[in-house]
Amino acid sequence: MSSDEVNASGAGVEFDRMAGAVPEPGSVKSDPILIADGVKRSFGGLTAVDVKHLEVQRGTITALIGPNGAGKSTLFNLLTGFDRVDNGRWSFEGRQINGKSGHQVARAGMVRTFQLTKALTRMTVLDNMLLGAPGQTGERMAGAFLRPVWGRQEKANTVKAMELLERFKLIDKRQDMAGSLSGGQRKLLEMARALMTDPSMIMLDEPMAGVNPALVQSLLHHITSLRDEGKTVLFVEHDMDVIMGISDWIVVLAQGRVIAEGRPSDIRSNQQVIDAYLGAQDVEGEAQGSGDD
Numbered sequence: 001m002s003s004d005e006v007n008a009s010g011a012g013v014e015f016d017r018m019a020g021a022v023p024e025p026g027s028v029k030s031d032p033i034l035i036a037d038g039v040k041r042s043f044g045g046l047t048a049v050d051v052k053h054l055e056v057q058r059g060t061i062t063a064l065i066g067p068n069g070a071g072k073s074t075l076f077n078l079l080t081g082f083d084r085v086d087n088g089r090w091s092f093e094g095r096q097i098n099g100k101s102g103h104q105v106a107r108a109g110m111v112r113t114f115q116l117t118k119a120l121t122r123m124t125v126l127d128n129m130l131l132g133a134p135g136q137t138g139e140r141m142a143g144a145f146l147r148p149v150w151g152r153q154e155k156a157n158t159v160k161a162m163e164l165l166e167r168f169k170l171i172d173k174r175q176d177m178a179g180s181l182s183g184g185q186r187k188l189l190e191m192a193r194a195l196m197t198d199p200s201m202i203m204l205d206e207p208m209a210g211v212n213p214a215l216v217q218s219l220l221h222h223i224t225s226l227r228d229e230g231k232t233v234l235f236v237e238h239d240m241d242v243i244m245g246i247s248d249w250i251v252v253l254a255q256g257r258v259i260a261e262g263r264p265s266d267i268r269s270n271q272q273v274i275d276a277y278l279g280a281q282d283v284e285g286e287a288q289g290s291g292d293d
């Protein structure tokens with residue numbers, strides 16, 4: 001069955017994107033896009049990440065949750081080539097990508113969002129988008145003889161950036177400094193920028209942090225649309241309403257290890273997760289989230 005047959009409104013037959021997956025740590029998936037084994041990272045004497053086996057099912061929204069300091073960001077950084085592992089290997093779309101740089105991982109089709117740094121806030125929204133384009137980070141085109149190619153590439157990048165800004169309702173802001181955007185608009189820009197390379201998997205770092213409730217629905221809509229277009233979404237988030245509402249699958253980290261995996265209903269009732277994480281949360285919905293400012 002294809003994702004086209006999914007009835008997002010909930011009417012009709014619900015399609016289980018996780019069919020056959022057993023809710024347990026290291027659970028094997030029927031169509032994994034990412035498979036990681038023995039991923040370990042320590043800082044001094046502290047083991048930040050120690051993931052024995054993790055598979056992410058293609059075409060799903062998978063949440064990575066856990067208490068502060070559980071290792072979520074470190075795992076994101078490792079998998080996307082922005083930090084170096086002590087041990088471990090992982091493959092994306094069947095290709096080994098451990099040891100690759102962030103740029104190479106992005107070219108392979110796996111991108112992560114980054115919160116706007118100070119430097120980026122002083123650039124326009126459009127220039128932020130162009131920075132996310134292929135050919136901008138590391139692929140330097142030297143030599144005047146390449147200028148015509150370069151010009152064509154720049155033009156194509158600008159067209160793509162404008163299309164994405166339109167889609168994310170930021171088109172009117174394209175000449176504004178990114179620093180003037182609201183928290184929610186910044187999140188939209190981070191997501192739009194990550195899409196400049198046409199990834200098959202997008203990793204979102206706390207997409208709801210610092211977002212005004214009015215924009216939450218719009219962000220949720222964009223995330224589910226990406227999944228419904230066939231992309232795989234892996235996201236780190238603290239807002240339990242968001243996590244339970246949109247995730248097909250949830251992976252729970254505590255002290256660097258995967259302590260549970262499952263559908264939202266499995267996770268909600270998992271005593272180990274309640275003890276390690278949910279017990280400290282207001283499960284009625286208040287985010288423990290850190291906010292981005």
Ligand SMILES: Nc1ncnc2c1ncn2[C@@H]1O[C@H](COP(=O)(O)OP(=O)(O)OP(=O)(O)O)[C@@H](O)[C@H]1O
Nearest residue numbers: 043046047048066067068069070071072073074075
């Ligand atoms: N560069 C670093 N140097 C030393 N320790 C680090 C470094 N990066 C992370 N750590 C430690 O590794 C552990 C995991 O941190 P990490 O930021 O990955 O957790 P997290 O689950 O993303 O937390 P949060 O939800 O608060 O963002 C923490 O104890 C943290 O202090």
